[in-house]
Amino acid sequence: MSILTKSRIKSPWLLHYDCGGCNGCDIEVLAALTPIYDIERFGIVNIGNPKHADVLLVTGPVNHRNKRVLRNLYEQMPEPKLVIAVGTCACTGGIFYNCPNTLGGIDKIIPVDVYIPGCAVRPEAIIDAVVIALGKLKEYKG
């Protein structure tokens, strides 16, 4: 494994975007940052700016209003980048499935690397998902 790949795996910076879920999953994402889970152990930092981010965590179902924002945020992340759909809403639309204002899972708009089902997801699952997603970086050819 080259030093660059190793560094990529060791330093995933997260951008968290809520597409309009119930906030249940968002609370869990923040829980993962608390001292109990301490994701900074893995070099994970939660940042607010797509231009600095490596991993996009999306919660909630994408709707007509925010699909443009979601795509913009994704496009403003420099390669290599990963997307994790956090929670059932983000995976498929969840309890909002078939609502007229929503489109369903976020994969309708942007490519997703890892899906975490659960309503809400557990922080351990989020950490797990990030680790799985990082595995994909080993194959990344840029």
Place this chain on the structure above:
Amino acid sequence: MSTGWLVGSVVIAVIVAPLIGGLLRGIDRKLTAHMQGRIGPPIIQNFYDLIKLFGKKPMVAGKPQLVFAWGYLFLIITAVVFFALRQDLLVVLFILGFAGVCLVLGALSVKSPYSQLGGHRELLQMLAYEPILLLAVIPIALKTGGFPITNIFEYGQPLLPNLWLTFIALVIVLDIVMKKSPFDISSSEHAHQEIVRGVLTEYSGPYLAIIELAHWYELVLLLAILGLFWIVGSLWWLSILTPLAIWFILLITDNICTRLTWSWMVKFAWGVGISLIALNILVVNLGWM
């Protein structure tokens, strides 16, 4: 000093300074995590971050920002080199000032709300610390008879006992430059930040890495300037220990303070910092110290 020795110290400064800077940043994060009851990242975490950033695809929001990022890095390295060559301390600080201007211009060159805000706030930070930084040189020069750093080495006596007022003022400067609470006005040194990282908002990937690298140099340079206060005599090891102790104190303040407003920062820096140095100059001029 022989030429070989000079070239050697330059090479060491240019290569070793970022290593120390990166390590310090890593230790910083580790200690901060411990203070918050967390385990925290490995201490070489910042090197991973840096390499990762260099490996990302470039994404730019206009050419000027790239030019000024390079300018920022090169000028800071020049300041480090001039320092290693023991040149005029005032000149070193002027170059550092130019570097600061580059950082601000890089941020202001993008029409982006956050970057503009950060740039203007960084300017206010410069307004707060630049006069102190430049003024701090005066008592040193009065004591050692000149501005070149060589003079401090030749002075034969540690400066701190006489110039501790100046030293305290410089600590305030260091805190502002490190962007630690309560002075993290333009952006925080930590990667996570609310106003989406102020001056750095529009930088990404390799260019963010360049600025981070430059920041490491800057950090080490400022700590080295603090170290000058102990540089001679049998207690030379204090010249390494003192800056590190100060740095540790700043970490603690970072963790126990909240951010304060910019106007408070300017008033505090000008009021306290300048008064301290003024007092010190006066006392030295009157021959009491």
Place this chain on the structure above:
Amino acid sequence: MVAILLALAIGFPILTGVICLGIKNHKARAGVVSLTTLVLIVTSILFLRQGSFPYSPPPTWDWVILVLDYVILAYFLFVAIRDFIQRGMSRHNVLAIILTLASGIPLAVFEFSKAGYLPLEAEPTLYIDHLSIVMCLIISIIGSLICVYAIRYMKDHEEHLHVEKTNQPRFFFFMLIFLGAMNGLVFSNNLLWLAFFWEMTTLCCYALIRHDETPIAITNAFRALWMCLIGGVGFTLAIIFAWNSPLHTLSLMTIIESGAVACPVLLLPLALLCLAGFTKSAQVPIQGWLLGAMVAPTPVSALLHSSTMVNAGVYLLLRIAPGFQGTNLSTFVAVYGGTVFLVTSILAISQSEGKRVLAYSTIGNLGLIILCAGINTPLAIACGIMLIIFHAISKGLLFLCAGAIESHIWSRNIEDMEGLAARLPILAGITIAGMLSMLVAPFGVLITKWGAMEAASGIGVWSTLVVILLMAGSGATTVFWTKWAGRLLCHSPLPGPRKPEPIIPLYHGVLILLIACAVVFSILITPIYNGVVAPALAEAGYGVAFTTGHWFLKSPIGIFAAWPIFVVVALALIIPSLRIRTKPEESQAAYMCGENVEMGADEFVAVADERTPLKTGGFYVETALGEKNLNRFVIPIGIVFLIVLFAISVFPLP
């Protein structure tokens, strides 16, 4: 030979100025102006080769000067009274009348009754030394370039204002005689001659400010008139006191050589000359006239700020500095200059009009030169002289840039200049370079600041205060220059090729020449120091300021080498700006919380999917640092300073 040179430097521009008055044809006038500038530049270089010499023209000329001095004063009286009748009483015209009388009547009484014989002579009448030669070079070269630039500018200006009957003959008449008067001023040794040229520059300044004849221009012209006339009164009194002193002389050289330490009575005339210098250089609290002078066409501002008018004040201070060496007056001058530098630098932060920022910066830098004169060590005086040189270049450049920008956007507001770097890359690039030349190492302005700091750090207890004023002021200058440069740079990434910038040879040519001067002179600072500054110091009786080596300056307490930093700047900024090519696919819009629309549009999507323009702006801290707030303190402080000036010169403490 020397008589011819003097005639060319002083008389020739006055002559061609008069010729311009009669020329209606634009091309012919441009030719005359260009010829004059060429002659002036060559003459000034010949002066440099000639070196220093005294010269006394035949006594008839003393008569001519005597008469013309009263003619100018009579003209001031005439215009002020005419204004009084036409536009009613105002503070400005009344003060102009009073002050004209206050300077004219005592002079007349003195000359025609007390002095005993006429005309009053001083041996030599003119004295040309290296300080005057430096000034002559600045006046002739930078002033000339500004006149050349004005040829094009005035054409644009009149077209923009839809002026029916061109006023350019009168404009160039005053521009050219201004240069002649300035040359006369810096060469004069007889105080009467000096006073005459002094009033002549006031006249030109007045006439050029009111050039556009708008009500505000006329008001500001009268403000400039009376404020400068305070200096005129000071001059008159200085002449009388000098004549009545034991020295019984009007020769500036004799007064300076004697010095106030040997002859304490001289302190008062020297203080009065300082006052004259302060008013001419628009120092606090009399800064108002220079700010008001902004209404004039931009080349006038450029001329006033860089090579003429305000330079006369600091020239006089540097000239008489050896005279008050070792007195309290010297300390006073240093503290005063430092205070002006600090307050004007802070005031500049709150200004959103570009030319006002430049004006405050000028006043601040003049304060810095005055500070140098007050510190009064060889190092400080050397820095003062070099600061005049570098400031003239950079400030001339910046004003001309402001004018060129104005001719594109027809605004002087900094906020309107946003993103100019994208539309006019060359012009904006030169402007930013000009700002950096005022601000950062290794440009000359900063090198001299460095020297001033070194000099200021060693003058005893007062040095603490002076040094703090200097450093705090420097911090403030960083803010306003960087902020302005940032506004010019601020633009969104542009997709696709942009429209090429229209090249206007007279604008771009002059601007490139000036920025090249700023860079080359900064690199060549050692030869400049050795060539003109060191001889000027020696002639004024100062010791050695710097030892020079290969391309570096070394003072007793520090060392500065400009070229390594230039190499670094080239590596750090110029090479990346030439080499970096951004690929279109790498461009990305600014972060706007994901609400950005397509690339190149300064818009974001707001409520109800509406596209809303993105607006950004500079930070002016109006409430805290605005003129309204600060002038409450600044003006009284300035007045207190002037009172102290007289207190210490009338009652000199040991």
